[in-house]
Amino acid sequence: MKEFETIIGLEIHVELATSTKLFCSCSARFTREPNRNCCPLCMGMPGTLPVLNRKAVEYAVRVGLALSCRIERFSRFDRKNYFYPDLPKGYQITQYEYPLCKEGYFDIDTPQGIKRIGIAEIHLEEDAGKLIHLEDGFSLIDYNRAGIPLIEIVTEPDLRSAEEAKIFSEDLRNLIMYTRASDCKMQEGSMRVDVNLSVREKGTPDFGTRTEIKNLNSFRSVARAIQYESERQIRLLKSGKNVLQETRRWDEAKGESVPMRNKEDISDYRYFKEPDLPAIILSLEEIESVRKTLPSLPRERMERYRREWNLPWNDAKLIASSRALADFYEKTVQYCRLPKEASHWVTGEVLKKLNEKKLVLEESDMDPKFLGKLILLVKEERLTGSVAKKIFDIMFDTKEDPEKIIASYGRITVKDAGQLDQVIEKVLKENPKAVADYLGGKKKTFGYFMGEIMKETNGRADTALAKKILEKRLAFLYNNNNPIKEG
Amino acid sequence: MTLSNMSVKQIGDKLKKKEISAVELTKVYLGRIKKEDPKKECFVTLWEAKALRQAGTFQKKQDKNGLLSFLAGIPCGLQDHICTENLSTEAGSVILKNFIPPYNATVVEKILDRLGIPLGKLRMSEFGMNPDPIQCGAAQSVSKGWTVYSLGSDVFGSVSIASVFWNIAGLRPTHGLVSRYGLIASSSLDQIGIFANRVEDCAAVLSEIAGQDPRDPLSASFTVPDYTTYLRKGVRGLKIGFLAGAEDDAKVFEKQGAEVKEVTLSLLSYIRPIYDILFSAEASSALGRYDGIKYGYRSSHGNNLSELYTRSRGEAFGSEAKKYVLAGTHILSSEQREIYNKALKGRYLIAKESEDLFTHFDVLLMKGNPKEDDLCLLPALTGMPALTVPKGSRSENGFYGIRLMANRFQEGLLFQAGHLYRSETGGAT
Numbered sequence A: 001m002k003e004f005e006t007i008i009g010l011e012i013h014v015e016l017a018t019s020t021k022l023f024c025s026c027s028a029r030f031t032r033e034p035n036r037n038c039c040p041l042c043m044g045m046p047g048t049l050p051v052l053n054r055k056a057v058e059y060a061v062r063v064g065l066a067l068s069c070r071i072e073r074f075s076r077f078d079r080k081n082y083f084y085p086d087l088p089k090g091y092q093i094t095q096y097e098y099p100l101c102k103e104g105y106f107d108i109d110t111p112q113g114i115k116r117i118g119i120a121e122i123h124l125e126e127d128a129g130k131l132i133h134l135e136d137g138f139s140l141i142d143y144n145r146a147g148i149p150l151i152e153i154v155t156e157p158d159l160r161s162a163e164e165a166k167i168f169s170e171d172l173r174n175l176i177m178y179t180r181a182s183d184c185k186m187q188e189g190s191m192r193v194d195v196n197l198s199v200r201e202k203g204t205p206d207f208g209t210r211t212e213i214k215n216l217n218s219f220r221s222v223a224r225a226i227q228y229e230s231e232r233q234i235r236l237l238k239s240g241k242n243v244l245q246e247t248r249r250w251d252e253a254k255g256e257s258v259p260m261r262n263k264e265d266i267s268d269y270r271y272f273k274e275p276d277l278p279a280i281i282l283s284l285e286e287i288e289s290v291r292k293t294l295p296s297l298p299r300e301r302m303e304r305y306r307r308e309w310n311l312p313w314n315d316a317k318l319i320a321s322s323r324a325l326a327d328f329y330e331k332t333v334q335y336c337r338l339p340k341e342a343s344h345w346v347t348g349e350v351l352k353k354l355n356e357k358k359l360v361l362e363e364s365d366m367d368p369k370f371l372g373k374l375i376l377l378v379k380e381e382r383l384t385g386s387v388a389k390k391i392f393d394i395m396f397d398t399k400e401d402p403e404k405i406i407a408s409y410g411r412i413t414v415k416d417a418g419q420l421d422q423v424i425e426k427v428l429k430e431n432p433k434a435v436a437d438y439l440g441g442k443k444k445t446f447g448y449f450m451g452e453i454m455k456e457t458n459g460r461a462d463t464a465l466a467k468k469i470l471e472k473r474l475a476f477l478y479n480n481n482n483p484i485k486e487g
Numbered sequence B: 001m002t003l004s005n006m007s008v009k010q011i012g013d014k015l016k017k018k019e020i021s022a023v024e025l026t027k028v029y030l031g032r033i034k035k036e037d038p039k040k041e042c043f044v045t046l047w048e049a050k051a052l053r054q055a056g057t058f059q060k061k062q063d064k065n066g067l068l069s070f071l072a073g074i075p076c077g078l079q080d081h082i083c084t085e086n087l088s089t090e091a092g093s094v095i096l097k098n099f100i101p102p103y104n105a106t107v108v109e110k111i112l113d114r115l116g117i118p119l120g121k122l123r124m125s126e127f128g129m130n131p132d133p134i135q136c137g138a139a140q141s142v143s144k145g146w147t148v149y150s151l152g153s154d155v156f157g158s159v160s161i162a163s164v165f166w167n168i169a170g171l172r173p174t175h176g177l178v179s180r181y182g183l184i185a186s187s188s189l190d191q192i193g194i195f196a197n198r199v200e201d202c203a204a205v206l207s208e209i210a211g212q213d214p215r216d217p218l219s220a221s222f223t224v225p226d227y228t229t230y231l232r233k234g235v236r237g238l239k240i241g242f243l244a245g246a247e248d249d250a251k252v253f254e255k256q257g258a259e260v261k262e263v264t265l266s267l268l269s270y271i272r273p274i275y276d277i278l279f280s281a282e283a284s285s286a287l288g289r290y291d292g293i294k295y296g297y298r299s300s301h302g303n304n305l306s307e308l309y310t311r312s313r314g315e316a317f318g319s320e321a322k323k324y325v326l327a328g329t330h331i332l333s334s335e336q337r338e339i340y341n342k343a344l345k346g347r348y349l350i351a352k353e354s355e356d357l358f359t360h361f362d363v364l365l366m367k368g369n370p371k372e373d374d375l376c377l378l379p380a381l382t383g384m385p386a387l388t389v390p391k392g393s394r395s396e397n398g399f400y401g402i403r404l405m406a407n408r409f410q411e412g413l414l415f416q417a418g419h420l421y422r423s424e425t426g427g428a429t
């Protein structure tokens, strides 16, 4: 039986989060009102000339650096010529011959370990407008998107499975969001993934005929489309047929891809140097100054958390996946010096709460110092875990200092041995059966008593002290073999 | 009133002395255009209201501030591919039928800001692609005395050809000296040019319309001098290289103390094919925006998208545009790619040869020619400026003055030499 291997390369378009478009001063913000952010230039009127938005170059360089690319000190724009109503000038200004960034890589975590995926190039280009097809056969054009800066990230054909492609896309999205170059919202189209896929018999050196799959609106679609396409190609080859070089369109509802255009239809884009724009010349100083704006990146942070703070892989990865979360975590640790506990809180309560409230960390306005304080209070045994969680809930809503919350909600813990003894005596009295079980050798019942004690004290009992007293009382009962009578 | 042969400066002086009012002057010009060009063969659109408004503003400002600019109060014309806000701009093509730009070209803004008086838009061949001087309304309008100066564009050497044909002065400035924003160009080789009766008028107008423009990324950061200060510098000590055919003209300069020497250009025969290739390639792309979708002409016979494109473009483009679009599409196709790359290389070599020439000479002198030749394309390929100077008096039949070229941003030298030539050959100064 022949064994096949799937070869995947991705082309990822990412809209840059600049405030204005790539070649004019129109707003690049998303708006629902059609043709709101337009001017003579981005509507392709004659006599207008493109003026490069340097911010877009800076953002693209940021992504290039984050992907360990070589940033080209000379790059330039080309025209890609074709006709379509969403393309106002009859050509798209893109980078064809001399892209801005080249030869980078991105390490992803696969179940088989770290895998390095090559980045062939990143180029800067303008987006096209959007067509809205009406039911009566007419189409409307919205040029709001026309001219918004895009980068296209082209990977080497290094991916081998749907799963790898999905991990790559997700990690890439996290990375780009880290650089703040884009918000990477797939549903708004600010990140779009195209797949190039071919299959070959394992062990053969040559690539098979590849197809391109477009219209992938989520990472899930990416994975599904790859699965579908690789099975389709393998089926073709096994039955002795050929794969056609074509572009296919993924239909998420049907779960299949359909041919969009074949090789003969693929137009000759007649690329040539954009004569209206000067080349982009970057000095080493400029590149270095962009590098300085980059934060410490996910992999670097993850490795640091594991190395210096001994976090388990999963927690380190989860925290490092978001810049805001990682920054928050690090500030918490800075305050409490308890990385393990902090990671426990951040991956637990903090994320749970954000999920619950459907917020992102930036919106929550949480003060990492307060979380740090809370963690210290627990560590110093001034709070039990369950009380701390309650305080955290309040803190999340009120943004108040935990000390202040505690002050207004009564004593911190019951540390009074006499008071605790009374509570414990009561608990034992009320649970004669459990006491009998314990004395009969069921040591697990101890936990049950502790739970009851916490209930009685609203969770404020000092755990260590309660444990000590409970042990003493139970030992006394055992030694005297004299269960407490009811009443 | 005989204003038709007066210079920018002479009219300016009259306005300053209030021998004539700007409104009066504008009315005289408009009246004459209406009378002498009733079929709109030269002025395709008049900007009458705007012109009179500008003249009115000029008078108010004049009383307050005195004269501000060479261009203030001076009637001028604009070729119809220079965009004018809220005024039809069709660039000589049916495809831009009824196109009314919502913006002014930078040169128009400059003229308006300086209280110049744009009288209207001038006829041109489709996108200026045909350098037939008869079709050049910008040169014609100046020659007829309907404008004091007109702005046109240089496509296929049209500034040089038309100014010689109409016996006026014509300047193609250095690439990047005058903003191209708002010029409906078919290629980056196209350049806004100045037509005027006199060299000194070209110098005055250039001093006002040149300068870096944030809207044109290829406009150069260059401190624009007052070019009129070069006019009377003479040519003593200038090194002038001349091409065969301009021997007699060279003598005019030699007599005034210039060092003259005959030179040859080895790559001359490559100029036209290279220009043709580069122009066609760019035009095929630049004209892609005219698709019948957003503005301009739309065929009523398009039943689907592809038909709408082919019909609109097929019906509206003239033969010149179609020729260059087809040629350019072919040239840029992946199979023919070598042609385009070779042309780029050739352009580089030609520019290099010209630059080398200007390390030995200040000015290059050529005979004027009212017809297409290869040399009239040299400024476009090298980005260098060229000035056409009519002979002061047309004494000998078929003798049409001279063309001068200088290194980039050396317009001053052109004015120096051009002005001297004009006065030495008996022209009014």
Ligand SMILES: [Zn+2]
Pocket (backbone or CB within 6 Å): A021, A024, A025, A026, A037, A038, A039, A040, A041, A042, A043, A147
């Ligand atoms: Zn715009």
